[in-house]
Amino acid sequence: MNKARKKFVLLSELSVILLLALLLTAINVISFTRAADEADMMTERIARMNGSLDTPGQTPQDMSPPNENNPDAAQDGVVGQKTKNDRSGKAFRLNNGRFGYMGPNSPEMNSSLRYFTYSIDKDGNVEKIAFRMSAISEEDAENWALSLQYGKTGWTNDSYRYRVYEVNKKTYVTVIDQSRELWPCYRILIISIIGGAVMIIISFVAFQFLGRKLFKPLEDADRKQKQFIAKLENEFKMPLTVISADTETLERQSGSNDQIKSIDKQVRRMTRLVNDLGALSIFDESENKTKLDISDLMTAMLENSRPKFEEKNLKLSFQIEPGISVCISDNAFKKVLGELISNSLKFSVSDAGFTLARHKDRVKLIQTNDTKLPDGGCDQIFDRFTMLENAEGTSGAGLGLSNVKDIVRANDGRLSAAVKDGRMTISIFL
Amino acid sequence: MKILIAEQDRDFSSAFSTLLGMEQHTVTTVYDGTQVITRLETNHTFDIAVVDEALPRINADKLLKPLFDRNIPVIVLTSEKLTASRLMDTALANAYLTLPFLPSDLTGTIERVMKRKNSTDILRFEDVYIKLSEYMLCGSIPLTDGEIELFADLISHKQVSGKHMEAYISALNSKLEKLNKNIRIKYLIDEGYRMVKIQNE
Secondary structure (H helix, E strand, O other), X not given: OHHHHHHHHHHHHHHHHHHHHHHHHHHHHHHHHHHHHHHHHHHHHHHHOOOOOOOOOOOHHHOOOHHHHOHHHHHOOOOOEEEEEOOOOEEEEOOOOOEEEEOOOOHHHHHHOOEEEEEEOOOOOEEEEEEEOOOOOHHHHHHHHHHHOOOOEEEEOOOEEEEEEEEOOEEEEEEEEOHHHHHHHHHXXXXXXXXXXXXXXXXXXXXXXXHHHHHHHHHHHHHHHHHHHHHHHHXXXXXXXXXXXXXXXXXXXXXXXXXXXXXXXXXXXXXXXXXXXXXXXXXXXXXOOEEEEHHHHHHHHHHHHHHHHHHOOOEEEEEEOOOOEEEEOHHHHHHHHHHXXXXXXXXXXOEEEEEEEEEOOEEEEEEEEXXXXXXXXXXXXXXXXXXXXXXXOOOOOOOXXXXXXXXXXXXXXXXXXXXXXXXXXXXXXX | OEEEEEOOOHHHHHHHHHHHHOOOOEEEEEOOHHHHHXXXXXXXXXXXXXXXXXXXXXXXXXXXHXXXXXXXXXXXXXXXXXXXXXXXXXXXXXXXXEOOOOHHHHHHHHXXXXXXXXXXXXXXXXXXXXXOOOOEEOOOEEOOHHHHHHHHHHHOOOOOOOOOHHHXXXXXXXXXXXXXXXXXXXXXXXXXXXXEXXXXX
C-alpha cells in the first residue's frame, strides 16, 4: 500500500514536471523568437535606408514595396512584403513567413537606437556607413563587420543582432545593440526557472499530502483486513481444538464410526486452513529483514525433506550455487521454500528439481517437476483458494502458493509459473 | 496423574478434562491466574500443569516461576507460533503447544514430559550434558521439550526433523553460547545437522 502511494506521488509529479517544462519552454521560445523578429525589423529598416538612418531623402513612412524603392535590396531578398498600412506603423510579413510590426519612424526612436553599418567591397576595403555605439570602439566594429560578412542574419556577442545585405555591389553589415530589448526575455527566462522550481516543490508537497489523504482509507482497509484475518484465525483455533477433543472423547465412548471419522477429517482440514490463513497475516512489508545466506538454508531444508520425496518414490535433485545471500526475513524464506517443496510433492509424477543461482543482480530460484497438466501458463495457482485439478492427493486450501506470491511481492521480487512439454516450472526472482 | 488445566475457555477445559479423565487422570480446571496461585498455596499438588499463555489476571509468564519452584512441569498453550519461539529462549516451561492442536498432541506431550521427568537418564555430548529429570542444560539453563528432543536426536545421529526444528536449533545454539561452551549445532553437507566443536575466538 505504501508502494502504491509512492507510485501515485511519483507519477503525478512527473506529469506536472512534464507539463511545466512544455509550457515554460514554449513561453521562452516565443519570447526569444519575437525579440529576434523585432530586431530583424529594425535591421531591415536600416537596410532599406541603405545602412544609415541619417541618410536624407528616404523616410520609412514612405516605404513602399522594396522593388520600387530599392531594387538591390529586393534582389537579395532582404526585405519583406507590405501587408498593412496605417498612420503610426506598418505590419510586415518577413521573408521567413512570420509577421512583424514596424513601429513609427519617430526621431526619438531613431536616435535611441544603437547601431553601426560598415560596407565591404570586393577587394576587402571596409568603409564606415554609420556608427552610433558607445559600448564598443570603431575598431572592434570593423572587425565584427569583417567576421560577419558571409552570414545573413543572426545574433552575435549575446545581444547584438546583425544583418548582411548588398547595396551597389557592396556587402553591407549592420549590427544593432538589442541588450535593452532582450532584457525582458531574460527576465521571463529567470522567472520561468525559479517559478518552475517553486511549482515543482509545491506540487510535490501537495501530492504527498493528497496521497496520504487519498490512500489513508485504503491503508486503513488493508490493515483492518489483516487484523480481521488474524482475529478470525485466533477465534477459529480454540473451537477447532475443542471439537477435536470432543470427537476423540466420543470415539472412545461409543467406538469409531463413519460420522466421527468424517468430523475428524473435516477438523484436520480446517486446522490446515487456519494455519495457512495465519501465514497470510504474518508476512507483510514490516517483517524485519536480514541478510540471509539462503544457499545453506535451502540445502538444509531440501536435505531434510528428502525422506518425504523418497516416500512418494519421487526423485529429488537440486543445484545450489553456494554463498548466495538475500535480504529477506528468515521466516519468509522458509515459508516460500516450504511451499515450493510441498507443491512439488503434490504435483510431481516422478521427479522434482530445484535450482538456485545468481541472475544478473538478482537471485533466481526455480522449481521444476514433471506433471500431467496440459501446456500453458498457470499463474492462477498463485491466486487465493485456487487448486489445480489433477493434483495428486489434493490437500490444503489453495493458500500456500498465494502466500508465496505475497511474500515475494513484499520483497520486491517477481514470480511466474508455466507448464511446457509436460514439465511444470515455477520461477522466482528475488 | 494429577493434572492442572488453567484456561479461560471453559469449553476447552471441560472437553479436555473429560478426555483426560477417561485416561484415568485427575484433572483440576481453573479459569484465571489467581486461581492457580490459590491452588498452589492451599497445598494442592499436581504432577503437571497445562497453562494458557494469555490467562486473565495473572499472566502465564508470572505463573511459570511458582510452578517451576514447586517442581511442577508446565506445558504452555499459545495461539501464535512466533510467541512460542520467542518464549522458548527464556521461559521456564517444559513444552509448548500451538493452537489448534489434536488431542493426541496434548496427551503425547504430557506423556513425554512425564517420562523425562521421571527418568534418571543423562544425555551427554563432550562436556555438555542434560539431566532429563531437571530439564536443564548443564544444570543451569532451563530447556524445553523440543530442545531436549533435538539434543537426543543429535547425539544419536538421527535425521533431525520436525515442525519448529530451526527455532529449536537457534535456541539451543544461543543457550550453548550463553554457557560459553565450544559446542554448536551446524549443518554439514552430506550429513545434515550435527553437533560440532568450534574454535574459540
